[in-house]
Amino acid sequence: MLKQILSAITAISLIAVPYKDGCPGKTVVLGDSIASGYGLSDYVAGDNYSAPLSFGNLIADKCGEYKNYAVDGKTSDELLELFSRPAGEMADSVAAADTVIISIGGNDFLRPMINAVKTAALTDSELIGSILNGEFSPSKLTGYSDRVMQAALSAASSVDVEKTVRNIKEITEKISRANPNAEIVLLTIYDPFAGSALLKAAADVAEERLGILNGGIKALAGKNIRIADVYTAFRGHESEYTNIGRLDIHPSAEGHYAISKLILAG
Numbered sequence: 001m002l003k004q005i006l007s008a009i010t011a012i013s014l015i016a017v018p019y020k021d022g023c024p025g026k027t028v029v030l031g032d033s034i035a036s037g038y039g040l041s042d043y044v045a046g047d048n049y050s051a052p053l054s055f056g057n058l059i060a061d062k063c064g065e066y067k068n069y070a071v072d073g074k075t076s077d078e079l080l081e082l083f084s085r086p087a088g089e090m091a092d093s094v095a096a097a098d099t100v101i102i103s104i105g106g107n108d109f110l111r112p113m114i115n116a117v118k119t120a121a122l123t124d125s126e127l128i129g130s131i132l133n134g135e136f137s138p139s140k141l142t143g144y145s146d147r148v149m150q151a152a153l154s155a156a157s158s159v160d161v162e163k164t165v166r167n168i169k170e171i172t173e174k175i176s177r178a179n180p181n182a183e184i185v186l187l188t189i190y191d192p193f194a195g196s197a198l199l200k201a202a203a204d205v206a207e208e209r210l211g212i213l214n215g216g217i218k219a220l221a222g223k224n225i226r227i228a229d230v231y232t233a234f235r236g237h238e239s240e241y242t243n244i245g246r247l248d249i250h251p252s253a254e255g256h257y258a259i260s261k262l263i264l265a266g
Helices: 003-008 055-063 076-082 089-096 106-121 125-132 138-157 161-178 197-218 230-234 253-264
Strands: 027-031 066-068 099-103 183-187 225-228 248-251
Touching (some): 027 055, 027 089, 076 161, 106 138, 106 161, 106 197, 161 183, 161 197, 248 253
Parallel strands (some): 027 066, 183 225
8 A cells, every 4th residue: 555655745845955874863753643653553552663654663664763752642732841851761862863753733733623523523413424434415514514614713713823833942942952963853734624525614714723833833944953844745635644534633554654755855
């Protein structure tokens, strides 16, 4: 399956500096459930090395030395708070790393929206059944779309994307102080809702706020910070690269492969 999507992947980065030997050296992955491998068939909760097709494990399989400290559900507030604690294994790994990959902000932004969408869907038992089965009823789309639009709009407007960007900036500063030689790779945040015709209303609402958030992340690019633009790589491929067909916003195996190629492009 992975070979079949090779031609569909376009490696995109804001700063294209190829890694020596095509690998990022000693690598540390930080962040949320996108980085842990949640949603993949082999994933075991709490074991970030259990799903061989997660982007971190794909990179490790090719390049070796790798530590993954991602935690399902983690927000940018929570990741930032970890750097305020006394040094531990994670801090030691970051200090010794050549590359630190960060996937964070998705829970700040997408979780409130997906929860709102699920709540709207649960008001119609027949419709939620069709969503989970991947069988959509066109006759119900109009009324449902209106409910989703209102729920998603309310959730999106409550997200403080500027604060999320400030948190990510502070995280990168703390990493740079601990390890001035490490390259930091920040992942932008994709819009999974765009992969479902049923959830198009949520995608439309997400775009403006998501644009502000990703714009803030991209603005952090600099001497030791590179952006892996997952949003752009996923654009037009959301239905394949995510599990949104079953109301799961996380990347599919194809999505993780795309992220790994994006990162390794350097």
